Amino acid sequence: MMENVVIRTVSRLAVPFIQIFALYVIVHGASGAGGGFQGGVVFAASFILMIIAFGTANVRRRIDNRGIMWLSVIGITIYAGIGFLALLMAGNFLEYAAIEAVLGIPHLHGILIDLVEAGIGIAVMAAMVSIIYDISGNGEESS
Amino acid sequence: MKVKALIAVLFIGIILFWAVEDMPAFGDPDAPATQYTGQLYVDAVLPDIGIDNIVTAILASYRGFDTLGEVVVIFTAGISVALLLRRGGRL
Numbered sequence: 001m002m003e004n005v006v007i008r009t010v011s012r013l014a015v016p017f018i019q020i021f022a023l024y025v026i027v028h029g030a031s032g033a034g035g036g037f038q039g040g041v042v043f044a045a046s047f048i049l050m051i052i053a054f055g056t057a058n059v060r061r062r063i064d065n066r067g068i069m070w071l072s073v074i075g076i077t078i079y080a081g082i083g084f085l086a087l088l089m090a091g092n093f094l095e096y097a098a099i100e101a102v103l104g105i106p107h108l109h110g111i112l113i114d115l116v117e118a119g120i121g122i123a124v125m126a127a128m129v130s131i132i133y134d135i136s137g138n139g140e141e142s143s
Numbered sequence: 144m145k146v147k148a149l150i151a152v153l154f155i156g157i158i159l160f161w162a163v164e165d166m167p168a169f170g171d172p173d174a175p176a177t178q179y180t181g182q183l184y185v186d187a188v189l190p191d192i193g194i195d196n197i198v199t200a201i202l203a204s205y206r207g208f209d210t211l212g213e214v215v216v217i218f219t220a221g222i223s224v225a226l227l228l229r230r231g232g233r234l
Contacts, residue, residue, distance in 0.1 A: 030194040035202065037213075065229070072218055079211055094207035097191075110194040113203045116210075123214050127221030134228040 011053035018046040022121075029117040030110045036120025043121065044128030056136050068130045075123025079116050 026039030050059050063071075083094040091098020100108040167174035188200045202210055 029199050029203075030196055032196060034196075035199055065225075069221075069225070072221060076211075076214055076218055079214060083207070083211065094204075094211070096204060096207075107193060109192050109204070113192070113194060113199060116203050116207070117199070120210070120214050124217055127217045130221045131224045134224050 007053050011049050015046050015050055018049065019043060022046065022125075026117055026121040027114065030113050036117035037124055039117075040121040040124030041128060043125040044132070047125075047129045048132055051132060051136055056133065060133065063129075065130070065133060068126050068133065072123050072126035072130065075119045075121070075126060078119030078122070082112055082116055082119075 022039045022043035022045075024039075025034040025042060026036055028034040029036060029039070047059060082096075082099075086095045086098050087093055089098045089102040091101075096109045096112045099112060100106075105111075167176075171177075184197055184201060184205075188194070188197045192200045192204050194200055
């Protein structure tokens with residue numbers, strides 16, 4: 001697969017656009033069609049394309065197993081952290097309106113939903129890429 | 144045995160096609176599924192939350208705890224595959 005110049009060139013061209021589109025889908029979650037789950041899966045699809053074109057070892061060199069697990073944990077921590085932030089602001093768990101009322105920033109509710117969607121996107125992307133790493137590798141090159 | 148299975152499939156299929164007759168038309172605003180809470184959410188999302196996407200508002204705000212659980216489910220799937228298929232090394 002490494003010697004196929006067509007696949008390598010096309011995926012080198014396509015991967016940035018796929019990732020930009022994934023970020024667009026994640027960020028667009030509050031105002032249009034989109035969301036964290038869909039964007040995260042699209043982002044993971046770009047990683048899958050990279051693995052198909054350049055091989056697992058090349059992609060693993062950019063982000064390894066530990067890094068991808070950390071990203072997954074960070075995504076969930078963003079989500080749960082915003083929930084506990086609402087708890088800190090004398091609201092219920094994940095009650096964004098309490099944070100908006102205490103901090104007094106207008107439209108904070110939508111911004112917090114965007115942050116939550118970003119956390120979902122990171123967690124879903126990392127989980128998908130982790131599964132792809134485990135399935136595509138032969139298990140010996142785990143780091 | 145195959146004849147019995149074919150008869151069962153045909154029987155259930157006829158019942159299902161019969162039931163299709165009673166379903167509301169596609170996109171019918173008077174359908175029972177849109178009568179109960181749909182209009183409630185359409186009216187309440189903008190004053191409550193202030194974002195345009197009703198689906199995201201329900202997903203991330205009204206049902207936020209449920210969505211947290213969904214993310215944890217996907218995380219658990221990743222962890223499980225890592226534990227089952229990854230030989231050696233640390234998580």
